[in-house]
Amino acid sequence: MAILLVLVPISLILLGLAIWAFVWAVKSGQYDDLDAPAIDILRNDVAKSEAPPSGHAKETDAD
Amino acid sequence: MAASRLGSGQLTWGRLSSATEVVDANVSPGCYHCGEPLPAQPTLCVVGGEPRVFCCNGCAAAATWIGEASLDDYYRLRSASAGRVAAEPADFSAWDQDSVLAEHSRVVEGGREITVLTDAMRCAACAWLIDRALRQQPGVLDAGANAITGRIIVSWDPRRTSVSTLMARLAALGYRPWLATGEEREQALRRERRRWLMRIGVAGLGAMQAMMFAEALYLDTRGEMALATRDFFRWITFLVSTPVVFYSGWPFLEGMAHELRARRLGMDTLIAGSTLLAYFASLFETVRGGPHVWYDAAVMFVLLLLLARLLEQRARRVASAQVDALAHARPALATREDGSGRVEQVPLAALAIGDVVRVSSGEAVPADGLLLDHPSAFDESLISGESAPVQRNVGETALAGSICRDRPARLRVSRTGSDTRLSQIIRLVEQAQGARPRLARVADRIASAFVIVLLVSSAGVYFWWLRHDPSRAFEITLSVLVVSCPCALSLAIPVALTAANGALARLGVLGLRPDALTSLARVDRVVFDKTGTLGTGQPTLLEVEVFSGMDRERALQIAAALERDSRHPLALALAAEPAGLDASDVRGTPGLGLQGRVDGSDWRIGRADFAASREDDGAVWLGDGSRAFARFVIQESCRPDAAAAIAMLRRQGLVVELCSGDSEQAVRAFAALLDISDPRARQLPEQKVSHVRQLQAQGHVVAMVGDGINDAPVLAGADVSLAMADGAALAQRAADMVITNPSLLRIPQAIALSRRTRRVIRQNLAWALAYNLLALPLAATGQVTPWIAALGMALSSLLVTLNALRLTRMAH
Numbered sequence: 001m002a003i004l005l006v007l008v009p010i011s012l013i014l015l016g017l018a019i020w021a022f023v024w025a026v027k028s029g030q031y032d033d034l035d036a037p038a039i040d041i042l043r044n045d046v047a048k049s050e051a052p053p054s055g056h057a058k059e060t061d062a063d
Numbered sequence: 064m065a066a067s068r069l070g071s072g073q074l075t076w077g078r079l080s081s082a083t084e085v086v087d088a089n090v091s092p093g094c095y096h097c098g099e100p101l102p103a104q105p106t107l108c109v110v111g112g113e114p115r116v117f118c119c120n121g122c123a124a125a126a127t128w129i130g131e132a133s134l135d136d137y138y139r140l141r142s143a144s145a146g147r148v149a150a151e152p153a154d155f156s157a158w159d160q161d162s163v164l165a166e167h168s169r170v171v172e173g174g175r176e177i178t179v180l181t182d183a184m185r186c187a188a189c190a191w192l193i194d195r196a197l198r199q200q201p202g203v204l205d206a207g208a209n210a211i212t213g214r215i216i217v218s219w220d221p222r223r224t225s226v227s228t229l230m231a232r233l234a235a236l237g238y239r240p241w242l243a244t245g246e247e248r249e250q251a252l253r254r255e256r257r258r259w260l261m262r263i264g265v266a267g268l269g270a271m272q273a274m275m276f277a278e279a280l281y282l283d284t285r286g287e288m289a290l291a292t293r294d295f296f297r298w299i300t301f302l303v304s305t306p307v308v309f310y311s312g313w314p315f316l317e318g319m320a321h322e323l324r325a326r327r328l329g330m331d332t333l334i335a336g337s338t339l340l341a342y343f344a345s346l347f348e349t350v351r352g353g354p355h356v357w358y359d360a361a362v363m364f365v366l367l368l369l370l371a372r373l374l375e376q377r378a379r380r381v382a383s384a385q386v387d388a389l390a391h392a393r394p395a396l397a398t399r400e401d402g403s404g405r406v407e408q409v410p411l412a413a414l415a416i417g418d419v420v421r422v423s424s425g426e427a428v429p430a431d432g433l434l435l436d437h438p439s440a441f442d443e444s445l446i447s448g449e450s451a452p453v454q455r456n457v458g459e460t461a462l463a464g465s466i467c468r469d470r471p472a473r474l475r476v477s478r479t480g481s482d483t484r485l486s487q488i489i490r491l492v493e494q495a496q497g498a499r500p501r502l503a504r505v506a507d508r509i510a511s512a513f514v515i516v517l518l519v520s521s522a523g524v525y526f527w528w529l530r531h532d533p534s535r536a537f538e539i540t541l542s543v544l545v546v547s548c549p550c551a552l553s554l555a556i557p558v559a560l561t562a563a564n565g566a567l568a569r570l571g572v573l574g575l576r577p578d579a580l581t582s583l584a585r586v587d588r589v590v591f592d593k594t595g596t597l598g599t600g601q602p603t604l605l606e607v608e609v610f611s612g613m614d615r616e617r618a619l620q621i622a623a624a625l626e627r628d629s630r631h632p633l634a635l636a637l638a639a640e641p642a643g644l645d646a647s648d649v650r651g652t653p654g655l656g657l658q659g660r661v662d663g664s665d666w667r668i669g670r671a672d673f674a675a676s677r678e679d680d681g682a683v684w685l686g687d688g689s690r691a692f693a694r695f696v697i698q699e700s701c702r703p704d705a706a707a708a709i710a711m712l713r714r715q716g717l718v719v720e721l722c723s724g725d726s727e728q729a730v731r732a733f734a735a736l737l738d739i740s741d742p743r744a745r746q747l748p749e750q751k752v753s754h755v756r757q758l759q760a761q762g763h764v765v766a767m768v769g770d771g772i773n774d775a776p777v778l779a780g781a782d783v784s785l786a787m788a789d790g791a792a793l794a795q796r797a798a799d800m801v802i803t804n805p806s807l808l809r810i811p812q813a814i815a816l817s818r819r820t821r822r823v824i825r826q827n828l829a830w831a832l833a834y835n836l837l838a839l840p841l842a843a844t845g846q847v848t849p850w851i852a853a854l855g856m857a858l859s860s861l862l863v864t865l866n867a868l869r870l871t872r873m874a875h
Contacts, residue, residue, distance in 0.1 A: 004295070008299055012272075015303065018268050019265055022264040026260045026261050032253070039140055039188055
């Protein structure tokens with residue numbers, strides 16, 4: 001049963017990692033907005049430009 | 064984290080599923096952006112490669128910007144038309160002041176962050192648009208909008224942009240921002256939400272691990288495990304269950320402390336008590352090397368109850384957030400005069416009693432104050448529900464939150480901040496939201512009595528087993544405590560009500576009074592209190608009579624020319640006629656009509672006494688001041704879904720009545736169209752109330768549907784009242800429920816939902832009682848081990864919760 005002495009601590013470390021990842025996700029606001037991302041995936045073309053709009057930055061509508 | 068997505072995630076999908084409306088909104092002849100009827104000369108613009116028509120420059124500018132920013136997917140994704148965009152750019156420069164920023168924003172890495180409210184977000188696509196639009200602005204670090212709570216959070220770099228620029232951008236898209244009550248409160252709300260999520264996460268992960276290790280111990284059925292291994296597992300389980308009990312279970316421990324301090328026994332005492340008992344007894348056994356540990360029971364208990372509580376909270380928040388956002392939208396700044404007559408913009412908090420403030424026309428009054436200089440009219444619809452402006456004389460009090468509708472006013476501040484009437488009303492709304500419905504309180508009391516019975520009987524069980532089999536006494540007592548915890552009983556009602564409220568909110572129905580839903584289920588009679596609730600609000604021309612040799616076409620043309628730019632509701636029907644003539648010198652006389660020159664002669668249009676010196680008969684007359692030339696009968700048309708809604712109500716076994724203050728003619732016309740027998744017309748509020756009382760005396764349960772304006776006594780007289788309202792001034796309507804969606808079908812849907820809620824509550828109560836009655840004797844006789852007890856208890860709570868969550872699924 002010596003293998004337990006390795007496996008159990010590993011599982012505890014994984015548990016710690018999982019909790020850390022979850023706390024990080026919550027704190028960095030991953031769960032704050034559950035609406036807009038759902039809409040985002042419904043767009044046909046993804047606007048790559050994060051730049052302010054200008055006259056020629058127009059996209060053709062796929063419809 | 065499927066559970067945490069339930070509230071907001073489903074809202075999005077629920078709304079999106081009605082995407083067929085999207086197409087309608089876009090091809091209707093109205094404005095491309097806001098869907099309102101077009102004026103005579105609509106604005107034309109090319110958006111997304113296609114020419115579109117707009118009602119005003121504001122909407123056109125918004126749509127052009129959206130197109131240029133490649134965000135025109137918004138028009139395909141939205142499920143509701145946008146709000147009309149004000150053509151004049153609003154001035155937000157006052158928001159750049161340090162005093163405002165200090166109170167309403169906070170410093171974040173690289174800049175500042177502010178939370179603002181808006182009441183113009185109609186669907187998830189609006190939130191998406193705001194999100195993307197703000198992020199494209201130079202200097203914006205991050206932006207997020209939530210359509211459910213009406214909140215927009217944006218952080219920006221003050222060196223590259225100013226908050227007023229961003230707010231002006233929002234306003235230009237039609238989302239007029241308001242300052243929230245303060246950054247601190249917003250932060251507190253967000254922190255609270257995040258803390259709950261973290262608690263659930265820790266409980267979920269920790270409990271899974273603890274149960275896994277416990278399983279290893281359980282599988283050792285023949286006791287072959289070495290003692291060292293067993294103790295090793297026990298200490299590891301102790302390690303992972305400690306944060307679950309003390310961090311995740313903190314709300315229950317805190318609740319127990321509250322209850323003990325108030326010297327009463329409630330659910331939290333029992334939950335926390337059982338958890339702590341199981342936890343410390345296990346620790347004791349671990350140290351002592353005793354035969355059993357119960358860590359798994361403790362963590363499972365905490366996790367599952369936390370889940371149930373989170374679902375309950377979330378359902379409540381969804382139901383109240385919209386109202387909350389509106390109630391808090393009040394002016395952020397005041398224009399204060401100093402001793403020498405100079406004016407400055409100051410934040411509300413800086414106002415003191417005795418200050419003199421100026422309120423220009425169209426602005427909201429910042430604090431209660433005595434009117435100086437001259438009388439003025441104020442729109443107090445926010446506070447009293449009265450839609451017509453109220454005249455206030457010098458020395459009378461103008462109320463905070465009312466809107467100056469007349470000449471600019473000067474006020475001497477008499478009450479500020481939380482002493483103002485507006486604040487008091489907001490507190491009332493908050494209380495209504497915080498109050499637990501009577502039904503839930505009854506369940507609480509039953510559960511509380513049950514707790515005492517349970518404690519006494521488990522003490523009895525303990526002593527009985529101590530005499531007969533001391534080795535099993537503790538374990539059996541723990542089982543009794545855990546298995547028969549009346550959690551399911553106390554959850555049965557509130558969780559059903561909150562789930563139903565969440566579903567209602569998604570339908571566009573907000574419950575303002577906690578008991579509204581339960582009353583609605585008993586309703587057997589629906590009285591429409593105003594024809595306005597059944598009508599579109601858009602009058603249409605029904606018939607035209609001509610006199611003195613006037614011909615029909617020409618009469619319509621003259622009328623259309625005169626009414627073209629009027630925004631009076633009756634004018635819309637006439638202005639919709641084809642143009643051909645132009646009017647000049649058009650002047651309006653409030654309450655009477657318009658006069659102007661068309662084709663070289665003077666015309667008057669309006670009430671008979673104004674236009675043609677005849678007795679007023681409710682119709683619109685065209686004349687020259689003495690002779691009549693034409694008479695237009697204008698009537699509101701039915702909402703397209705009114706007939707369907709009434710048919711649905713009838714199918715539900717309800718009797719529909721119409722009881723209106725409008726003229727006999729209008730009411731009869733409506734009743735005939737909708738096949739309502741025995742309509743009552745020209746009813747005064749007192750007559751309506753006495754009619755409702757009479758119905759109630761006959762044993763009927765009456766629901767009243769009105770618009771919440773001027774009919775507060777009538778609505779209050781009914782068993783349950785529903786008000787149709789749109790957009791602004793929601794929280795102030797004097798009704799038990801407010802329907803924010805323009806569709807009348809929401810009424811039968813809400814009633815159907817309330818009946819399903821009642822059914823679910825009965826099922827839940829029956830299940831919870833049956834479970835407790837069955838489990839208690841089983842546990843007392845030693846048939847149930849603590850972990851089975853925890854599982855059984857938690858499953859019964861979960862079953863009750865899940866049964867209630869069925870209500871959130873839409874029933875169409």
